[in-house]
Amino acid sequence: MLKITHLHKKYPGESLGAVVDVSFEMSGQEVLAIVGRSGSGKSTLLRMIAGLAKPDSGTIAFRGEPLKDPEEQLIAGHDKIKMVFQDFQVKPNMTVAENVRYKLLHFTGQFQQERTNELLEMCGLVSLASKMPHELSGGQQQRLSLARALADDPELLVMDEPFSNLDPIIKQDLLLELTDIVRKEGIGLILVSHDVQDALLIADRIAYLEDGKLLQMDSPKVIYRHPATLAIAQFFGRVNNVSALMNKKNTFVRAEDVHVHVEGASQALSITAMVQSCRFLGSRYLVTAQSGDTNLSLYHSHTLKTGQKIALRIDQSCVLHFS
Ligand SMILES: Nc1ncnc2c1ncn2[C@@H]1O[C@H](COP(=O)(O)OP(=O)(O)OP(=O)(O)O)[C@@H](O)[C@H]1O
Incomplete structure (x- = not known):
């Protein structure tokens, strides 16, 4: 039309x-x-x-x-x-x-x-x-x-x-x-x-x-x-560069696709990280964490302490690649 x-x-x-x-x-x-x-x-x-x-x-x-x-x-x-x-x-x-x-x-x-x-x-x-x-x-x-x-x-x-x-x-x-x-x-x-x-x-x-x-x-x-x-991707929300963690160039994942580890989750890539900050957003918390040289943003339902060690899971199906 x-x-x-x-x-x-x-x-x-x-x-x-x-x-x-x-x-x-x-x-x-x-x-x-x-x-x-x-x-x-x-x-x-x-x-x-x-x-x-x-x-x-x-x-x-x-x-x-x-x-x-x-x-x-x-x-x-x-x-x-x-x-x-x-x-x-x-x-x-x-x-x-x-x-x-x-x-x-x-x-x-x-x-x-x-x-x-x-x-x-x-x-x-x-x-x-x-x-x-x-x-x-x-x-x-x-x-x-x-x-x-x-x-x-x-x-x-x-x-x-x-x-x-x-x-x-x-x-x-x-x-x-x-x-x-x-x-x-x-x-x-x-x-x-x-x-x-x-x-x-x-x-x-x-x-x-x-x-x-x-x-x-x-x-x-x-x-x-x-x-x-x-x-x-960035226009629609926070995106993490996880190239180093995934050992693959130009690999990214949205903050909402990084989860604090749930035991038994299938296809999980478990990453250890340390909490850098945790900010209250009302319905959830915005967490920043560091794993090696990689800084990650993620959302979580509960507060986490600065310095706390956490295990993270990234949904493989949600990983983004850009050339
Ligand atoms: N009347 C005008 N004279 C000269 N340049 C203009 C005029 N109107 C818009 N522009 C320029 O054209 C480009 C596109 O402007 P436009 O207003 O269409 O963008 P927009 O995406 O709607 O921006 P915003 O979200 O800020 O409203 C900008 O670089 C702007 O500076």
Whole structure:
């Protein structure tokens, strides 16, 4: 449904390019999370998909139709691709319900009423229908922005760091609600996120950008378990270099795949190490330990003492190799 081919974008004065030769395809009802470090080109790519920025070269087509040039058209992009703005582009003098209905004025009165009610219900806004936007919390305002975007009957929603100003748990709940809504509506969603947990939680596929290039695009499980590069592995969590311990060059393992030894574990590689530090993280402890010249990070359910000797097991199936 969305087809991006050899997309390039370079800002004036920039040497490398913000988006470099990005190509991918996306089906109609997919949730795609674009991730990458700060400055990797996520927002630039999203803005081009939303029709808000013009590529230097390459094409973006939706349902086989190329996007309209933002510099030549009054309404840029594609009328079925809708960006949900995080700065709440709502009408301040209208109630919540009026804000949604305002988007439906070209329909019959009955349809306006029915669709407004449906969208308020879907976005959890029924009890707030007669409130003014300034009376809403941040999360409620974001729900209103979403309801207004959905009123335009999009086939693809694009969002830049949605709900990023909210508390982590509220944000995750809203993201889950958002994916339920887009699935119910049968539409696609592309969102930019700098939070890997959010991306893993809701995305069907994750696209990892680095220096403007699309380095990997896979399901959460594949990108996490089989990252294409060490940088991608490190983006998703702490990674230990265990080349010396495993006697094999360029061998790495995630902190969560190093376990304090359990007797009888199969396929175990038992390593002795000394605890260097142990920090409380709430649900678990972050432990650093030294084994020979190798420093290891791992997580453990209980506190360990500095200087304590421990035996460690590394899941062989979780070992990562990069050339
Ligand atoms: N308007 C602009 N003018 C010049 N350079 C820009 C402009 N917008 C972005 N850039 C540059 O383009 C590159 C990509 O920026 P972009 O905002 O797309 O990255 P990002 O991955 O979304 O970053 P962040 O996670 O920090 O928001 C960066 O090097 C940035 O400095």
